[in-house]
Amino acid sequence: EPEVTQTPSHQVTQMGQEVILRCVPISNHLYFYWYRQILGQKVEFLVSFYNNEISEKSEIFDDQFSVERPDGSNFTLKIRSTKLEDSAMYFCASSEASGGATQYFGPGTRLLVL
Amino acid sequence: SQELEQSPQSLIVQEGKNLTINCTSSKTLYGLYWYKQKYGEGLIFLMMLQKGGEEKSHEKITAKLDEKKQQSSLHITASQPSHAGIYLCGLSGGYQKVTFGTGTKLQVIP
Numbered sequence: 001e002p003e004v005t006q007t008p009s010h011q012v013t014q015m016g017q018e019v020i021l022r023c024v025p026i027s028n029h030l031y032f033y034w035y036r037q038i039l040g041q042k043v044e045f046l047v048s049f050y051n052n053e054i055s056e057k058s059e060i061f062d063d064q065f066s067v068e069r070p071d072g073s074n075f076t077l078k079i080r081s082t083k084l085e086d087s088a089m090y091f092c093a094s095s096e097a098s099g100g101a102t103q104y105f106g107p108g109t110r111l112l113v114l
Numbered sequence: 115s116q117e118l119e120q121s122p123q124s125l126i127v128q129e130g131k132n133l134t135i136n137c138t139s140s141k142t143l144y145g146l147y148w149y150k151q152k153y154g155e156g157l158i159f160l161m162m163l164q165k166g167g168e169e170k171s172h173e174k175i176t177a178k179l180d181e182k183k184q185q186s187s188l189h190i191t192a193s194q195p196s197h198a199g200i201y202l203c204g205l206s207g208g209y210q211k212v213t214f215g216t217g218t219k220l221q222v223i224p
Contacts, residue, residue, distance in 0.1 A: 004156075006156075033210070043151075043214040044214075045213065100145045100164065103212060105156040105157035105159075106156050
């Protein structure tokens, strides 16, 4: 069964460093998403991406964040200058369509900023 | 303000017992997802409900949507240790993002 994969599973970085989180969505899906979950808190939407453009973003997704689909399979989230409060689990998801289509999630990347 | 509230926050049940988790929305429900979260596995899609009165089942898990009450319930029959995890309801934003509830942590004691 097709699934969303994410790498790395864990990442530790120093405050101020750049990190890139990688995702391989399900191959025939067209819509891609990033969510994050700070320890003990709710899963929060960050951004959605379609046709090589951001289609929706939350207020969390500020100028420090960017997303890219560098090739036909990968979808990345870059945090330019990490802060302590960026420590969280980051989930990638993909769906065939928008407007209520089921989003399938990857296993997540746990990011720890020291 | 909270858009989706889940109750209870946590639940410990004996294996074989039935249980119900509730999800109440402060907004009109156009579509509601149920996911299960297990460490290292991300969010596992269980089912989506789109119409008032809709009821869906998957194995021993049944979910219902009460549009008038702006509420959904998830019922597990004859719980097993494999049902343990965190159950999340999610509100379809009508376009793309999913807004998740506070989560219900379920433990099943053998």
